Each structure stands twice: as structure tokens, then as C-alpha cells.
């Protein structure tokens with residue numbers, strides 16, 4: 001089959017590789033019909049997540065048709081259309097039973113690596129390095145999906161691929177970012193990053209009753225897409241002091257909720273951002289954390305900070321004093337996709353949310369390397385790349 005393989009920093013290629021096969025009785029094989037490139041893939045593409053090996057197949061946002069099932073699979077059958085959550089859950093462990101799917105205790109065969117880094121390991125992820133299990137990803141014609149009875153969600157006939165695909169990751173991730181911040185009626189919510197995750201965090205905050213949503217980015221296309229969803233756009237590149245600007249916009253109170261939908265590759269020109277960039281380039285540091293610092297600094301007293309953007313290592317100049325003095329709540333983490341896939345599918349069916357609004361580029365799998373370059377450089381007014389195979 002054809003698959004998008006990683007070879008090194010900014011070097012991905014579509015290659016012919018062996019077809020996946022059933023390895024365990026709970027596996028299924030999915031023939032992929034649609035797959036997307038995520039901001040998280042850019043962290044791999046840009047070389048910031050260790051333990052990728054040349055030839056590894058990337059991709060964790062995918063869906064398709066089940067073509068083969070293992071002997072113990074009961075809930076899905078060949079012919080079913082399914083969308084697959086990026087985090088692999090066993091369905092049996094304490095974490096899965098408590099809907100903390102991304103923290104599954106059983107699906108990362110390389111757990112020892114993350115235990116060394118973080119004390120404990122989360123579950124395995126598709127196409128996300130050997131730290132997360134070394135599972136082949138879904139930017140390919142076929143993928144092996146472990147625990148086929150647990151993760152994949154059947155897609156009803158009336159829902160086409162483009163409406164269902166983002167249930168694999170970014171729609172639940174944006175939703176969880178808002179939900180974890182306990183967004184409710186009357187809240188003023190500020191969202192840093194108007195990429196795909198930010199767009200869905202903005203829409204989710206609205207659905208959860210936010211009175212105002214302030215959307216922060218520097219790309220006009222992304223800001224206008226946020227404004228179309230009812231947010232007030234704020235271009236940080238044209239703002240001298242963002243924290244002060246937010247204070248002014250909120251009658252001196254600051255936002256009740258601040259969401260970081262940017263993560264470890266934040267852009268910035270402040271001194272801390274420049275220092276982070278130099279440290280990242282010279283491998284003295286891992287994350288560019290200027291947005292993380294800013295969300296904490298900007299959040300109003302008693303507010304809630306929710307971090308959906310990915311961070312990988314140690315962060316310095318972390319404003320813990322501000323977090324403490326203002327009595328903030330801080331939530332973060334990978335998305336527990338399985339928890340909100342079904343309710344979000346129902347919202348799509350009811351027309352409350354239209355995931356296709358953010359798609360700007362429709363490519364073939366063969367064009368995936370171009371898709372990475374365009375999405376990475378935010379070129380050609382790109383917001384989200386979908387590949388139909």
C-alpha cells in the first residue's frame with residue numbers, strides 16, 4: 001500500500017510499504033477513505049518529538065471502511081464505516097473505565113520510555129513516535145486498529161467523510177479544551193490559536209454558553225473564520241501588550257477562561273519567546289512556552305486555564321506566582337476522544353456544528369508532502385488539509 005513516511009526533519013515521503021495485517025484477535029483493518037494533517041503532526045515534522053525512526057508511518061486523524069476483523073471482534077464488521085480516535089484505549093483498565101482514554105494503562109508497549117520522562121505513561125497513539133507505542137499511522141491506504149470493539153465509532157450513512165473525520169481528534173480536542181475549563185453561561189473566553197483546534201474550542205465555548213469569545217492569532221483567514229463563528233478576533237501581531245488589551249476589552253476583569261490552542265511551537269517576538277526559540281534550536285530546551293505564560297498572565301482572578309496545545313518537556317519562567325496569586329485552575333492533557341465522539345456526532349447530525357467549515361485544502365495521499373509544507377507554513381490561506389484516498 002501507499003503511506004506517508006517520516007524520514008527526518010521536514011522530510012516526509014509517500015512510499016510503498018507492506019499492507020498491515022491482523023496481529024491480535026481484537027484488531028481490525030481499516031481501508032482509509034479520508035485522513036488529515038494535524039498541528040500535532042507538525043511537531044513530528046519539525047523534529048521536536050524524539051524516537052521517530054526513518055520510515056515510520058504518520059497520521060492519527062483517519063476514517064474508512066472496515067475490511068477485516070480479528071477473531072474476537074464483535075462490534076464492528078467488514079463493510080462498516082468507522083472513524084478512529086487517535087488515542088488507543090483498551091476499554092478495560094481503570095483509566096479507560098473512568099473515561100480517561102488517553103491515559104490507558106495497556107496500549108503503550110513502550111511505556112517505560114514515558115515513565116522515564118514523566119513518571120507514568122499514557123496510552124498508545126497512532127503515528128506518534130515510539131514513545132507512544134510505535135503504532136503505524138493513518139496517512140495511508142490501510143491501518144491496523146487495535147481494540148476494534150472499543151475505539152472506532154460507526155458513522156451513519158447520512159454523514160459523509162468530511163463531516164465525520166474530525167471526530168478522530170480536533171473536534172473532541174477543541175470541545176474538551178472548553179469543557180475542561182468549565183465554560184458556562186456568561187463567561188468571557190479567550191482562545192490563543194485559531195488553527196483547527198482553536199476553531200473548535202471557539203465553537204465549543206459558544207455551544208457551552210460563553211457570552212463572549214475572543215480569538216487570538218495573526219493570520220487574517222484564521223481570525224475571520226473565528227469571527228464567522230461569533231468570536232471577536234484579536235491580532236496579537238498588531239497589539240503592543242496583549243494582556244493589557246484583553247483587560248481593556250473586559251472592563252478590567254480579564255477573561256474568565258483562557259485556552260491555549262497553540263502549544264510548543266508558538267510564534268512570538270517577546271524576550272521569553274526569543275530565548276525559548278534559541279534553546280529549542282540548540283536542543284537546550286524542548287518547548288516554546290510564551291503562549292502558556294501569556295494565558296496564565298492574562299487570565300482574570302479565579303479564572304480557569306485550559307491547555308490543549310501540546311507541550312513535551314520542561315518549561316522555565318513558568319509564572320507559577322501568578323497562577324497561585326489569582327487562584328487559577330489549570331487543566332491540560334491529551335484528548336480523551338472516545339468520551340465525546342458520540343455526543344459530538346449527534347451535534348453534527350443536528351447541525352449545531354459544521355466541521356467542514358475549516359477545510360481549506362483537499363488533496364490526494366500522493367500530495368501529502370505538499371500538504372505538510374503548506375500547512376506548516378500557513379501558506380495559501382491554509383487552515384486544514386484533508387486527504388481523500
Ligand SMILES: NC(=O)c1ccc[n+]([C@@H]2O[C@H](COP(=O)([O-])OP(=O)(O)OC[C@H]3O[C@@H](n4cnc5c(N)ncnc54)[C@H](O)[C@@H]3O)[C@@H](O)[C@H]2O)c1
Pocket residue numbers: 038039040041042043169170173192193194195196197198216217218219222236261262263264265266267268290291307308309310333334335383
Ligand atoms: N490535546 C490534544 O489532545 C491535542 C489534539 C490535537 C492537537 N493538539 C495540539 O493543539 C495545538 C494546535 O493544533 P492545530 O492543529 O490547531 O495547529 P495549527 O498549527 O494549525 O494552529 C496553531 C495556531 O496558533 C497560532 N499561534 C502561534 N503563535 C501564537 C501566539 N503567540 N499567539 C496566538 N496564536 C498563535 C498560529 O498562527 C496557528 O494559527 C498543537 O500544539 C497540537 O499539537 C492537541
Ligand SMILES: [Zn+2]
Pocket residue numbers: 038039040041060061086169170
Ligand atoms: Zn491531532
Ligand SMILES: [Zn+2]
Pocket residue numbers: 089090091092093094095096097103104105106107
Ligand atoms: Zn485502557
